[in-house]
Amino acid sequence: MVTSVTNLGRSGLFDWVVQRVSAVVLLAYTVFLAGYLLTNSGLTFNEWQGLFQQNWMRAFSLLALLSLITHAWVGLWSVTTDYVTVRQMGAVATPLRLILQSGIALLSFYYLVWGIQILWGAG
Amino acid sequence: MLNVSLYRYNPETDEAPYMQDVQLDTGGKDLMVLDVLEKLKAQDPSLSFRRSCREGVCGSDGINMNGTNGLACITPLSETVKQNRLVLRPLPGLPVVRDLVVDMSLFYQQYEKIKPYLINNQPAPAIERLQSPEERAKLDGLYECILCACCSTSCPSFWWNPDRFIGPAGLLQAYRFLADSRDTATDERLAELDDPFSVFRCHGIQNCVAVCPKGLNPTRAIGHIRNMLLQRAT
Numbered sequence: 611m612v613t614s615v616t617n618l619g620r621s622g623l624f625d626w627v628v629q630r631v632s633a634v635v636l637l638a639y640t641v642f643l644a645g646y647l648l649t650n651s652g653l654t655f656n657e658w659q660g661l662f663q664q665n666w667m668r669a670f671s672l673l674a675l676l677s678l679i680t681h682a683w684v685g686l687w688s689v690t691t692d693y694v695t696v697r698q699m700g701a702v703a704t705p706l707r708l709i710l711q712s713g714i715a716l717l718s719f720y721y722l723v724w725g726i727q728i729l730w731g732a733g
Numbered sequence: 734m735l736n737v738s739l740y741r742y743n744p745e746t747d748e749a750p751y752m753q754d755v756q757l758d759t760g761g762k763d764l765m766v767l768d769v770l771e772k773l774k775a776q777d778p779s780l781s782f783r784r785s786c787r788e789g790v791c792g793s794d795g796i797n798m799n800g801t802n803g804l805a806c807i808t809p810l811s812e813t814v815k816q817n818r819l820v821l822r823p824l825p826g827l828p829v830v831r832d833l834v835v836d837m838s839l840f841y842q843q844y845e846k847i848k849p850y851l852i853n854n855q856p857a858p859a860i861e862r863l864q865s866p867e868e869r870a871k872l873d874g875l876y877e878c879i880l881c882a883c884c885s886t887s888c889p890s891f892w893w894n895p896d897r898f899i900g901p902a903g904l905l906q907a908y909r910f911l912a913d914s915r916d917t918a919t920d921e922r923l924a925e926l927d928d929p930f931s932v933f934r935c936h937g938i939q940n941c942v943a944v945c946p947k948g949l950n951p952t953r954a955i956g957h958i959r960n961m962l963l964q965r966a967t
């Protein structure tokens with residue numbers, strides 16, 4: 611058993627499942643939005659705003675945002691632990707990797723707050 | 734004349750590895766790459782490589798030929814040579830001991846981790862533990878591995894994390910014991926594998942499947958392990 615404290619869950623299986631489930635949510639959200647835009651040509655601002663005032667649409671959008679963030683974390687965590695390692699670049703790797711991972715986490719959190727503001731903001 | 738480009742490195746005399754260009758008269762025959770190496774060694778005895786059975790059974794002469802890993806003894810020139818050129822390098826990703834000889838320690842350490850032997854906590858029967866033909870059939874495509882390391886050293890995930898990712902060869906053997914009806918340590922074995930590196934660094938690119946000289950499919954075995962983990966956890 612290889613231990614790790616920075617991956618999303620405590621197990622590799624958990625991260626794997628999260629990545630698959632979040633991918634399905636993102637696909638559904640993309641297909642829905644594309645379908646909506648294609649079937650509503652000549653969309654006005656009011657209609658567009660109306661869509662996002664529905665509670666289910668806000669929930670769906672928040673779910674998609676959370677999926678994007680967790681999906682990105684699992685993926686980018688893999689990238690940093692593949693390439694930003696002591697094996698690849700020597701002792702600087704560990705602090706650099708932690709800085710990068712913290713940066714990704716902070717940015718994700720900021721996007722989450724921003725997303726919630728947009729969804730529940732200008733009602 | 735066949736143009737051969739050889740990876741050469743003698744840590745006692747060379748500061749860095751280099752490629753040596755040599756020419757060889759193959760007599761127009763479709764030799765195996767190992768024959769080429771033997772002929773070149775006759776010309777220059779300092780050339781180092783591993784070999785033993787010369788018929789694809791021992792797994793000693795895994796090398797990288799024109800960019801693809803394989804066993805030198807069962808790879809004919811006609812299969813690998815392009816534009817009359819043969820580039821021979823050691824298996825990628827492992828430390829080079831000398832010329833085409835690599836240090837396989839990391840590879841064996843991963844193999845050791847999966848406990849490659851039967852574990853059974855039931856009292857031993859008088860003669861032997863029997864398996865039905867169906868149970869035995871589950872081991873086909875798994876037990877044939879000769880540990881040549883062609884697969885693991887063609888896997889980028891193993892290159893980046895050879896100390897933490899078990900690698901295709903080790904995982905194929907992990908599944909070989911998970912699938913064995915005579916083994917009772919399934920749960921302990923699975924618990925050991927459920928971290929973000931041991932199994933889950935496999936992203937399914939299937940380089941291992943493409944190079945395995947025995948035609949085995951480590952990616953499929955890894956999929957089976959993942960399903961077993963999923964079943965155990967949900």
Ligand code: SF4
Nearest residue numbers: 878879881882884945
């Ligand atoms: S799975 Fe195939 S390539 Fe990998 S070590 Fe075994 S025989 Fe060699």
